[in-house]
Amino acid sequence: MTPDQKFARYVRLSLVGFILVFLYYVIADIWLPVTPQARVYHPVVQISPQISGRVTKVLVSNNQPVKAGDILFEIDQSTYLLAVEQAKLTLDDAKLQNKRLDTNVKALEAQISAAKAKQHEQSLLKSRGEKLYKQNSISEQELESIRANFAASKSNVAAFEAQLAEAVLARGTSGEDNLALRHGANQLAQAELNLSYTQVRALSDGVVANLQLLDGAYALSGQPLLAIVAKKADLVADFREKSLLNMHPGSLAKVVFDSCPGEVYDAKISTFEAGVSDGQLSANGLLSTTETSNRWVRDAQRQRIHLQLLKNDQALIANMPSGARATVQLLPESKFGQWLGASQIRFISWLHYIY
Structure with a gap:
């Protein structure tokens, strides 16, 4: 076989491989959707004093766990x-x-x-x-x-x-x-x-975060001075709208966390988000603004879903920091599709050892 014939064969094989990969991507994006756009979110409670005054004593430190009712800092009582x-x-x-x-x-x-x-x-x-x-x-x-x-x-x-x-x-x-x-x-x-407000207390269990408050600072009523990250956690993922065509609340999913490479966790869709910020209209007295784009193919809109881990793994994300990244693989109802999706997310979990 001449070098030209070898080159032509390689080109044909490359084209066939590209077509197969493209077809798999199109089909998998509808039947086996996967997204790396997933995060763990914790509710964050901003702590603001209800009165103004000089801070006399800060009783907590940064990243310290606190319980509801614990005193965080005190304001001058005189x-x-x-x-x-x-x-x-x-x-x-x-x-x-x-x-x-x-x-x-x-x-x-x-x-x-x-x-x-x-x-x-x-x-x-x-x-x-x-x-x-x-x-x-x-x-x-x-x-x-x-x-x-x-x-x-x-x-x-x-x-x-x-x-x-x-x-x-x-x-x-x-x-x-x-x-x-x-x-x-x-x-x-x-x-x-x-007078009771001079002792600023935690309103929920959590961890003190971004504490920059020192003794002697002047606290203003209603101005946040520190934050408490609650233990309650929520796992959310953003998919293209067409990727959720065959999914519904209760559909099975597989989750891989960046902090746990090689580990795959079972999950299910709990709820679909009601909307996104781009879909919110405010009654501001102005005329409507139309969307403008110079692109022939506009960006696909993403829809957010909420997931719940199975097998009592919900405590896992409760101990993760807020903003922890994850990759989510949604599974179809067919057994073959579930096996193929599980294989795909398992391969992605191995890649987490590299990147």
Whole structure:
């Protein structure tokens, strides 16, 4: 065989190999989809103080495991202790004011009793004066004077009753339902709540991450100062949309982690993501923006799925760092396809020893 014939044979074999590989890629992308775009994500809780103040003590270190309720750092309490004392004084002042109002009410009730007694006396004098006037025993001027005294006694009773009503209204209800006491108790509760916020605690179990906080730093309310990476983990993978054509929740999968080369783990699809950020429209009052691309064949859209490891391997990813990379192989329902997919992901797992 001449060199030209050998070269022609190599070209034909290369073309046949390329066509076979291309056909396998097209078929496998639909029936045996695989993606290296998979990660382990942990929920990250940003820790922000609910009050402002100088940080007096940082009680944790970077990458330290913490439990929910553990104190992370403390804020200067002096201002908030004073606020608690001021609220207590306000509450005590409200109690004292209520006692003064109670005394005032009792004094007005006594004055009303005296005024009513005086009114009764003037009523008797008025009746006696009218009888004497009919008997011509007193003059009309004396009768008018008696009537005027009776009217004045009535007005005096009405004035004291009005003052009593105002005093009762100012006093309010008795007991803990009193408005002034409720205001004072509310201020005290708010001050004590703010005082409790001087100890910033972990809200969930996890690991302290990216701790840059030092004693003496000034903490602002609502500004994150550190993060806690929760133990709960989620394995997600991004596939082209057409690769998920024959997949559904519950479909089997194989997973290889970059941190565990040569190890293949069984998994299943738990859920499909509801959408991607490119598909989110916001009501911003602007007209819609059309997509523009100069490429003849645009990039394929990827869809995210969530996976769950089987055989109690979920604890494995719980101990992995957030962002750990993985490769996911989805399996069809046919036995041959599952065997072929398992072989393909096994080959990829061996390659993880190299790259």
